[in-house]
Amino acid sequence: MTIHIGAETGQIAETVLLPGDPYRAKWAAETFLTEVQQVNNVRGMLGFTGFWNGHRVTIQGSGMGMPSLSIYVNELIKDYGAKTLIRIGSCGGMQENVGVRDIILAMTASTLSTPSRGIFKELNFAPSADYGLLHKAFHAAQAKGTPTHVGGIYSSDVFYDERPDLNEQMVRHGILGVEMEAAELYILAARHKCRALAVLTVSDHLLTGEALPSDQRESSFGDMVEIALEAAFANQD
Ligand SMILES: O=P(O)(O)O[C@H]1O[C@H](CO)[C@@H](O)[C@H]1O
Numbered sequence: 086m087t088i089h090i091g092a093e094t095g096q097i098a099e100t101v102l103l104p105g106d107p108y109r110a111k112w113a114a115e116t117f118l119t120e121v122q123q124v125n126n127v128r129g130m131l132g133f134t135g136f137w138n139g140h141r142v143t144i145q146g147s148g149m150g151m152p153s154l155s156i157y158v159n160e161l162i163k164d165y166g167a168k169t170l171i172r173i174g175s176c177g178g179m180q181e182n183v184g185v186r187d188i189i190l191a192m193t194a195s196t197l198s199t200p201s202r203g204i205f206k207e208l209n210f211a212p213s214a215d216y217g218l219l220h221k222a223f224h225a226a227q228a229k230g231t232p233t234h235v236g237g238i239y240s241s242d243v244f245y246d247e248r249p250d251l252n253e254q255m256v257r258h259g260i261l262g263v264e265m266e267a268a269e270l271y272i273l274a275a276r277h278k279c280r281a282l283a284v285l286t287v288s289d290h291l292l293t294g295e296a297l298p299s300d301q302r303e304s305s306f307g308d309m310v311e312i313a314l315e316a317a318f319a320n321q322d
Pocket residue numbers: 104105106148149150173174175176244263264265266
């Protein structure tokens with residue numbers, strides 16, 4: 086049991102999927118896992134452990150933004166021994182060829198700042214995904230036929246952005262989408278020698294203004310969860 090996670094030692098699997106939304110954790114656990122046990126409800130940040138194709142996996146909400154994710158990921162790694170951490174999140178599309186419902190596999194995550202800024206000081210560390218997970222996720226997505234993009238994303242500290250000039254530069258430099266957690270996940274994984282990846286579903290588009298209606302989100306998000314699970318456990322069957 087930690088300050089923010091009520092699970093007993095041993096109740097968290099080595100592989101953890103991390104949606105920002107705790108209700109997405111509940112939906113994904115109930116939809117994709119068997120023998121599901123709720124392992125956290127501290128602050129309503131729901132977490133569940135169960136099995137997928139015989140593999141033990143935890144799905145734990147991370148909250149919105151890097152400071153929140155940092156709390157859960159620090160405790161999952163340091164107190165519960167998590168080794169593979171895959172974010173399953175929504176994001177805003179930023180390129181014309183990226184459509185709503187498409188999947189983005191975040192190879193790198195640019196930022197203005199992260200909770201780790203203080204330790205890096207003048208170093209502009211480049212947060213990047215675990216290549217093995219990225220490679221497996223790409224093949225899993227291709228096998229499904231889900232439109233998938235691999236490349237750089239932007240992890241923002243704000244949802245309501247006031248810097249259109251910055252967005253212009255990111256679009257110009259090929260950034261695929263914007264979300265709010267992946268960069269700090271990648272940094273923490275690097276620091277603690279864990280594997281991390283962000284698998285994202287495009288829920289809205291910054292250039293077109295298109296947004297996925299809430300009733301259509303579940304099925305699109307399903308592909309993302311399956312891709313994450315297949316990547317985590319590829320070659321382990
Ligand atoms: O859908 P989730 O995983 O929460 O991710 C995205 O949605 C939230 C903003 O609405 C932020 O957490 C952002 O990263």
